[in-house]
Each structure stands twice: as structure tokens, then as C-alpha cells.
Amino acid sequence: MQFHIITIFPEMFDSYLKGSIIGRAIKDKKISIKFYNPMDFCEPKKRVDARPYGGGPGMVLRPELFLKAFSKIKIPSKIPRVPLGKKAKIILFSTSGKKFTTGYAKGAAKKFTDIILISGRYEGIDARVQKILRAEEVSIGDYVLTGGELPAMVLIDSISRQIPGVLGKYESLEEERVSTSEVYTRPEVLKYKGKNYKVPKVLLSGNHKKIDEWKKGG
Numbered sequence: 001m002q003f004h005i006i007t008i009f010p011e012m013f014d015s016y017l018k019g020s021i022i023g024r025a026i027k028d029k030k031i032s033i034k035f036y037n038p039m040d041f042c043e044p045k046k047r048v049d050a051r052p053y054g055g056g057p058g059m060v061l062r063p064e065l066f067l068k069a070f071s072k073i074k075i076p077s078k079i080p081r082v083p084l085g086k087k088a089k090i091i092l093f094s095t096s097g098k099k100f101t102t103g104y105a106k107g108a109a110k111k112f113t114d115i116i117l118i119s120g121r122y123e124g125i126d127a128r129v130q131k132i133l134r135a136e137e138v139s140i141g142d143y144v145l146t147g148g149e150l151p152a153m154v155l156i157d158s159i160s161r162q163i164p165g166v167l168g169k170y171e172s173l174e175e176e177r178v179s180t181s182e183v184y185t186r187p188e189v190l191k192y193k194g195k196n197y198k199v200p201k202v203l204l205s206g207n208h209k210k211i212d213e214w215k216k217g218g
């Protein structure tokens with residue numbers, strides 16, 4: 001899976017993409033991430049944003065710069081009229097977009113080879129970018145963030161872990177089998193501010209049938 005991210009803040013992704021499972025997936029070439037920065041196409045001494053037509057607060061990101069950044073994306077399956085072909089998906093983050101879920105992530109991991117993520121800031125990106133590219137607007141939840149960079153990271157994380165080989169065998173098996181999020185490790189008795197907090201007895205029993213039932217909430 002190739003993720004193509006259009007953002008004016010690529011450095012926000014640095015530490016996240018280096019860490020843990022996503023870092024390993026990039027090293028193992030299960031996923032790749034490319035950045036396209038609209039700022040690179042901004043004329044000297046000009047701004048990446050401008051005042052909104054019709055008035056109102058804040059600034060709007062200029063469409064030509066995002067379209068220029070987009071035009072640098074190279075995908076082998078490009079076909080005329082459909083901007084990127086069937087196996088590519090264009091997503092633009094918006095609080096009013098389609099709700100992102102694990103189901104969406106599973107579908108995306110199966111269907112697409114390339115996912116383009118367009119992250120805006122300020123009051124948003126000029127609406128013509130979404131219309132021209134026929135991008136799907138996606139929201140990661142009913143709260144307002146300061147930009148689309150966190151949503152892009154959320155999608156990359158959630159979609160990547162659905163790609164075969166990204167999670168270790170054990171991690172993915174556990175996910176299929178288990179429904180509880182309660183997990184325990186040593187010590188068996190945790191002392192904290194004069195109180196003892198014990199691991200549930202069933203987990204120490206060695207009885208795997210009982211343990212599975214407990215994990216399923218029964």
C-alpha cells in the first residue's frame with residue numbers, strides 16, 4: 001500500500017512514522033509513505049492561504065497549490081477522466097465527511113493500492129479541490145481538530161494494521177479471537193498507595209477454555 005500525503009506540515013508525521021509497528025511496516029516495504037507539500041509550489045513572498053470570498057473568519061488554503069502538489073503523484077494505474085484509476089482512493093479530511101471506522105479501514109486495505117490523503121489547515125482548503133479531484137470527504141470523529149494531519153495518521157495506522165503481514169501473527173490472531181481490552185502482566189499483585197491490585201484469578205489458572213470465556217466477557 002502506498003500512502004501519498006498532501007500537507008503543508010510533513011514534519012508533523014516524522015516521529016510517528018518511525019515508531020513501532022508502522023515504522024517496521026515501512027522498513028519491511030509493506031507500506032510506503034510519500035509527501036507532497038503545496039508550499040513547494042508557492043510563489044516567492046506569496047502566502048499559501050488567502051482570505052475567503054464572501055467574508056468570514058480565518059484563511060482558506062489556495063487551490064492551485066494543492067492541485068500542483070497532487071499532480072506530482074505518480075500512480076501506474078492512472079486512466080483518463082477517472083483521476084487515478086480504480087485502485088486509488090482520494091480522501092480529503094473534513095469534520096462533515098463520512099465517518100471513518102474499522103470497517104472502512106478493512107475495505108480500504110483490500111481494495112486500494114494507493115491512498116491519497118489531503119490534509120488541510122485553517123478554515124479549510126478551497127472547495128474546488130474536492131470537486132475537481134472528486135475526493136471523498138472523511139471525518140475521524142465528532143470533534144474539531146486544528147488540521148488534517150492527525151486524521152491522516154489515524155487512517156494510515158488503522159488501514160496499515162489491516163494489511164497482511166503488518167501485524168505479527170500473534171497480534172492479528174489475538175484480535176480475531178479476543179473481545180476484551182483488559183490485559184495484565186507482572187506483578188501478580190500490584191501495590192499502589194497502600195492497596196493491593198490483583199490479576200484476575202482465572203488468568204493464572206492455566207485453564208485456556210476458562211480464560212477464553214473470560215476474555216469474551218462470559
Ligand code: ADE
Pocket residue numbers: 093094095138139140141142143144145146147148151
Ligand atoms: N479536521 C478537523 N477536525 C477533523 C476531524 N474530526 N476529522 C477529519 N478532519 C478534521
